[in-house]
Structure formats: C-alpha cells, structure tokens
Amino acid sequence: MIIAGIDCGAKNTKSVILRDGKIIGKGMTLTGFDQASAVKESLDAALKDAGIDAKDVDKISGTGAGMEEIKDASMKVNEIRAMAKAANYFFPSARTVTDVGAEMGRAVKIDERGKAIDFAINEKCAAGAGAFIEAMARAIEVELEEMGPMALQSDKSIPMNAQCAIFAESEVVGLIHAKTVKEDISKAIHDAMASRIVSMIRRIGVNEDIVMIGGVALNPGFVGCLKRELGIDRVYIPADPAFGAAVGAAVVLKEEA
Amino acid sequence: MIANYGYKDGSGDYFIAVDTDKCDGCGRCVEACPGTVFEVMDEDPNDPFREDPVVIVARDKGRKLKYECGPCKPPTNRPALPCIEACPQDAISHSWDR
Amino acid sequence: MGEEEKKQEYWRWTESNWKNPGIKWEDAKIVTVGIDVGSVSSQAVVMTDGQVYAYSNMRTGSDSPESARNALNLGLEGTSMPESRIDYCIGTGYGRVNVPMADRSITEIACHARGAHFIYGPEVRTVLDIGGQDCKAIRCDQKGKVTNFLMNDKCAAGTGRGMEVFADLLSVPIVDVGERSFEVKEEPEPVSSICVVYAKTEATGLLRKGWAVNEVLAAYCSAMGHRIFTLIERIGIEKGFAITGGLAKNRGVIERLTKEIGVEPMHTEWDTQIAGAAGAALFGYALVQKGKGRRK
Numbered sequence: 001m002i003i004a005g006i007d008c009g010a011k012n013t014k015s016v017i018l019r020d021g022k023i024i025g026k027g028m029t030l031t032g033f034d035q036a037s038a039v040k041e042s043l044d045a046a047l048k049d050a051g052i053d054a055k056d057v058d059k060i061s062g063t064g065a066g067m068e069e070i071k072d073a074s075m076k077v078n079e080i081r082a083m084a085k086a087a088n089y090f091f092p093s094a095r096t097v098t099d100v101g102a103e104m105g106r107a108v109k110i111d112e113r114g115k116a117i118d119f120a121i122n123e124k125c126a127a128g129a130g131a132f133i134e135a136m137a138r139a140i141e142v143e144l145e146e147m148g149p150m151a152l153q154s155d156k157s158i159p160m161n162a163q164c165a166i167f168a169e170s171e172v173v174g175l176i177h178a179k180t181v182k183e184d185i186s187k188a189i190h191d192a193m194a195s196r197i198v199s200m201i202r203r204i205g206v207n208e209d210i211v212m213i214g215g216v217a218l219n220p221g222f223v224g225c226l227k228r229e230l231g232i233d234r235v236y237i238p239a240d241p242a243f244g245a246a247v248g249a250a251v252v253l254k255e256e257a
Numbered sequence: 258m259i260a261n262y263g264y265k266d267g268s269g270d271y272f273i274a275v276d277t278d279k280c281d282g283c284g285r286c287v288e289a290c291p292g293t294v295f296e297v298m299d300e301d302p303n304d305p306f307r308e309d310p311v312v313i314v315a316r317d318k319g320r321k322l323k324y325e326c327g328p329c330k331p332p333t334n335r336p337a338l339p340c341i342e343a344c345p346q347d348a349i350s351h352s353w354d355r
Numbered sequence: 356m357g358e359e360e361k362k363q364e365y366w367r368w369t370e371s372n373w374k375n376p377g378i379k380w381e382d383a384k385i386v387t388v389g390i391d392v393g394s395v396s397s398q399a400v401v402m403t404d405g406q407v408y409a410y411s412n413m414r415t416g417s418d419s420p421e422s423a424r425n426a427l428n429l430g431l432e433g434t435s436m437p438e439s440r441i442d443y444c445i446g447t448g449y450g451r452v453n454v455p456m457a458d459r460s461i462t463e464i465a466c467h468a469r470g471a472h473f474i475y476g477p478e479v480r481t482v483l484d485i486g487g488q489d490c491k492a493i494r495c496d497q498k499g500k501v502t503n504f505l506m507n508d509k510c511a512a513g514t515g516r517g518m519e520v521f522a523d524l525l526s527v528p529i530v531d532v533g534e535r536s537f538e539v540k541e542e543p544e545p546v547s548s549i550c551v552v553y554a555k556t557e558a559t560g561l562l563r564k565g566w567a568v569n570e571v572l573a574a575y576c577s578a579m580g581h582r583i584f585t586l587i588e589r590i591g592i593e594k595g596f597a598i599t600g601g602l603a604k605n606r607g608v609i610e611r612l613t614k615e616i617g618v619e620p621m622h623t624e625w626d627t628q629i630a631g632a633a634g635a636a637l638f639g640y641a642l643v644q645k646g647k648g649r650r651k
Contacts, residue, residue, distance in 0.1 A: 033560045103553065118332045124267030125510070126552035135552060163320045164266070165552050166511035166520055167488060177417065199324035203331055258501045264509035265586060267550035272505070272589065302462045303501060305638055320509040352589075 005250025025050025088114025213244025282310025389635025395487025
C-alpha cells in the first residue's frame with residue numbers, strides 16, 4: 001500500500017511517500033500564498049524522489065495549517081494526532097514530542113502506541129515559533145542557518161526582557177549598540193525561545209524519551225538550549241524533522257485503512 | 258483597586274487579578290506559589306497613599322505569566338490553584354484555565 | 356544607515372517645551388516635578404502649588420538617566436528656576452527606576468490616572484493610554500484614584516511600536532496612517548492576526564491579491580481598534596472616557612475603537628503626552644502637603 005502524507009504548513013509544504021510503512025520519497029516546497037499549488041508541487045517532488053507516479057498512490061493523508069487545501073486527501077489528520085504518531089513511528093520509546101514550526105509550537109505527551117494523552121500549544125504568537133528566530137536573525141543581520149551554530153559558541157546567559165518578537169527586535173538592536181557580541185546575542189535568543197517550549201513541556205510532564213520534530217529541530221542552538229534548560233542529556237530527532245507531521249499523517253491513515 | 262497583571266496576545270489572554278482592598282500583604286500566596294509569580298511590597302507602587310504592604314506581580318513575571326503559571330495548570334486533572342487556595346481574603350483570581 | 360534614516364523619518368514628531376506665562380515660580384510655596392521616562396518619549400512637568408508651571412516633551416534616548424536629565428533641562432529651559440528650588444521629584448514610566456533626581460518612583464498607572472484627571476477634568480472615570488511599547492486601561496474615581504487597571508507590555512499588537520512596524524512595511528509615514536485608512540471606498544474586513552509578525556505576512560498576501568495600501572491600513576487599524584477594545588473590556592468602560600499617549604493621535608485606530616465602545620472620548624487643550632509626568636508632579640505635591648515628601 002502506497003500512502004502519501006502531506007503537511008501544508010505556514011511556511012513550507014512537505015510531502016512524504018510511504019510504501020508499506022517505509023518512507024520511499026520526500027518533497028518540500030514553499031507554501032507561499034497559493035496553498036493548493038504548493039500542495040501539488042510538493043507532492044510531485046515527493047513522487048519524483050520515490051520514482052513513482054501519482055496513480056501509484058493508493059491514498060493521501062493531509063495535515064497542517066492549510067490542510068483544507070489538500071483536496072485529494074481521503075483523511076485530514078489533526079496536527080496533535082499526526083505529531084504523536086510520528087514520534088512513535090520514529091522512536092517507539094518516545095513519551096513526549098515537540099513540534100516547532102514556522103508559526104506554531106506544540107508539546108504532546110504520548111503513550112507507547114503513539115496516542116496523544118495531553119498537549120500544550122502555542123499558536124498565533126510569533127514568540128513561541130520559528131518566526132521568532134527568523135525575526136531575530138534579520139535584526140542582527142545573520143543568516144538563519146548561522147544562528148544555531150553561533151549560539152553554541154557562547155557560554156553567556158543574557159536574559160531577555162521582551163517576550164514578543166517585535167519588542168525583542170528592539171532589545172536585540174540595543175544589545176548590538178551596547179557592543180554585545182553576536183554569539184552571545186544568538187544564545188540569548190535561543191535560550192528565550194527554548195524556555196518557552198520547555199514551559200510547555202513541563203505543563204504536560206517531562207517524560208523521556210523526548211522527540212523533537214518540525215523545522216526548528218534542525219537548529220542546533222535551539223536543541224542545545226532546550227536540553228540544558230530541561231536538564232536532560234538526550235533528545236531524539238529523526239532525519240529531516242520538518243517532515244515529521246507529514247509522516248505522522250500518513251501512518252495514521254495507514255493504520256485506519 | 259483591582260490590579261490586573263498579565264497580557265493578551267495572539268495565543269490567548271492570561272491575567273491574574275489582585276484585589277488590593279482585600280490584600281493585606283500576608284504573603285501566603287508567595288509561599289504557596291511553586292514559582293516566583295508573586296512578591297510582597299512594603300509600599301504599593303501603584304498607590305503611594307496606601308499604608309499596608311501589598312502583593313504584586315513583578316513586570317518581568319507578568320510578561321511570562323502563561324509560562325510562569327504553566328506548572329500549576331496541566332491540561333488535564335487539574336487541582337485547585339495553590340495561590341487562590343492559600344489566600345485567606347480571596348484576593349486572587351485567574352482569568353484563564355488553560 | 357539608510358534603514359535608520361528611513362525609520363527616523365516615519366517616526367518624526369515635534370519635541371516641545373512650554374512655560375505658563377501666568378505664573379511666577381518665585382511666588383510658589385511648593386514646587387514639585389514629575390519626570391516620565393517612556394520607551395519612546397519622555398516628559399518633565401514642573402508644578403508650582405499644583406499648577407503646571409512648565410513642561411517638556413521629547414524623544415527618549417538610549418539611556419534612561421540621560422533622558423530624564425534632558426527632559427528636566429528642557430522643561431526648566433528659559434525659566435531661571437534653579438533645580439535646587441524643587442521640593443520633591445517623582446519619577447515614573449518604564450524607566451522610572453532610572454530617574455536619578457527622583458526622590459521616589461510611582462508607577463505610570465497611578466500617575467496616568469491622576470494626570471488624566473488633571474488634564475481632562477474631574478469627570479474622568481476611564482483612561483486608556485497607548486504608548487510606544489504598552490497599552491494601559493485604568494478606571495478611577497472622582498478624585499483620580501485608581502480603582503481598576505490593566506497593563507499589557509508583553510505583546511506589541513496595539514502599541515505604537517506595532518503600528519510603526521506596520522507603517523514601515525507599507526512605507527507610510529506613521530502620522531499619515533490614520534487619515535489614509537479612511538480613504539477607502541468600503542471598510543474592509545479586519546486583518547485576522549493579532550500578532551504583528553503574522554499580520555505583516557497577511558498584509559503582504561493582501562497586497563499581492565490587489566488590495567490598495569489604504570485598504571490594508573484600514574484592515575489593520577480596524578483589527579487593532581478591536582484588539583484594544585477587548586483589552587479594556589476586561590476592566591469595563593465608564594463614561595468620562597479619556598485617551599492619552601502617542602497612539603491617541605492615530606485617528607485610524609481611535610475612531611474605530613470608540614465606535615466599537617460606543618462612548619465618545621473627552622477632549623482637552625493640553626498635550627495628552629504629559630499626563631504621566633503631570634500626575635507624578637501632583638503626587639509629589641500631595642505627598643509634600645501630607646508631610647511625607649522629604650527631598651533626598
């Protein structure tokens with residue numbers, strides 16, 4: 001059985017192809033302002049990556065902010081359910097999963113079957129999502145991909161007063177004027193971001209093993225700060241964590257079928 | 258006066274209201290809070306003519322209220338809030354459950 | 356450098372000071388000063404026996420103590436009053452702990468209520484102050500004492516800074532935002548995001564769909580008016596409704612907000628930006644009279 005999982009996110013649309021539960025292809029494209037187009041484009045990319053045609057796909061599962069635009073989906077999977085299943089798929093020992101994307105952050109407590117037991121979400125506020133780090137990267141004129149590695153080079157702990165991406169921008173510019181080095185500023189930014197996500201995790205309970213999915217899990221600074229704040233040695237991140245929810249959606253559909 | 262500490266942003270609204278007419282600055286809420294949300298001040302920064310101490314939520318805590326109060330608000334099976342239980346005058350209320 | 360210049364231009368408003376021609380400070384029994392250091396602007400108000408003798412209104416610099424000093428100097432400029440004549444000085448505003456010449460600091464909540472009472476008159480019962488980085492709603496009694504308040508300084512939505520960022524995105528000088536938001540054929544649907552960051556993305560999408568800049572401005576002002584309404588709803592709005600702070604000058608937000616509230620705001624001849632400092636100076640006067648004001 002070949003199932004496609006499509007996650008139409010705020011920034012990127014991700015597609016995965018699973019054959020009998022194994023990932024055989026992935027495709028990602030910018031969502032932009034035309035979600036339906038992005039869905040098609042990302043699915044085409046995944047099909048190409050898998051070396052199959054659209055007609056080979058038995059069913060499509062959809063999730064994400066723009067899931068209503070995934071017209072061919074036979075199932076629309078709630079994002080909490082998708083991320084819970086994804087964590088279990090990649091790491092059966094997972095009991096906590098976080099999904100931090102461009103415009104939202106979530107933490108879910110799961111059982112051994114990948115069922116969501118409890119969750120905490122941060123939506124509609126940039127401070128709790130990847131958009132925060134993006135805005136800060138612009139403010140201190142650093143490439144987004146450089147932000148994480150830079151944070152790792154600092155051992156200072158500068159607390160941020162601002163809890164809003166807009167106010168943080170002014171605060172960070174103030175730090176630059178006060179000649180604070182960018183590595184220390186980047187660490188402060190990642191500490192602030194991580195502490196918000198850790199707060200959510202604490203609400204649902206810190207139960208290892210902890211899995212991180214979503215694009216921001218690719219940021220080593222964020223991951224490092226989060227581990228330190230939680231006081232744990234290891235978090236589990238699948239390859240290509242941005243595709244996590246798409247995989248979860250596909251697996252949910254497979255199990256229903 | 259009713260002092261509303263906290264904020265409303267895209268993700269929701271999170272306010273702790275302290276009725277300073279009822280508060281006598283006993284500090285039981287400070288002890289009961291597992292975090293550091295409350296602080297007793299000898300002089301009320303919002304009322305220079307007040308004679309008694311009063312409890313406040315400091316600015317930096319107020320800006321993170323959703324997160325500061327998180328530990329007492331698990332999504333399910335929630336016990337009564339320690340600060341509200343501890344206050345003998347019923348001076349404290351929370352605007353949000355989630 | 357070019358970016359900063361551009362920003363400066365959008366921010367531009369006139370700094371000022373004023374002296375009361377009808378008062379001679381030498382005749383005063385009690386001289387008190389209020390200094391309000393805000394995130395964007397700073398004011399100093401000098402009162403003689405509870406009457407405004409002089410005031411200043413200027414941009415806050417990067418250093419709070421320096422801004423306090425500059426505001427006081429600008430206020431005393433041309434008055435011949437030496438600083439030593441001041442009986443008591445109160446600091447307020449977000450930078451209030453950094454006003455070096457203050458004998459005491461009082462929050463901007465208390466000072467704004469008392470100051471609005473002075474500026475608008477004893478009928479004031481509800482004060483809305485929208486500043487550079489915060490939004491306050493205050494209920495007060497007939498004496499200007501606070502009975503209920505709420506202050507949001509966490510989220511940029513509805514604050515001056517949030518509006519500036521939006522004006523920047525659309526390349527519209529901030530002083531024109533209000534006017535232009537009414538130059539539309541029909542009032543559009545408000546922007547759906549409260550978060551300024553997400554509202555910016557939404558606005559970009561609207562422009563791509565062919566919306567005119569004025570229409571996007573209208574949609575944003577409408578959303579912000581509503582957001583501020585939901586904030587003050589929490590404490591209730593009683594008639595005798597006064598608006599202070601920089602955003603009071605943005606018709607686009609204020610008119611839509613007052614329409615939703617259904618209460619007309621009060622009017623004053625005074626510069627509404629001095630409310631905090633005026634309240635602080637009045638507190639100083641009251642404290643000295645009660646024997647509680649002792650100069651450091």
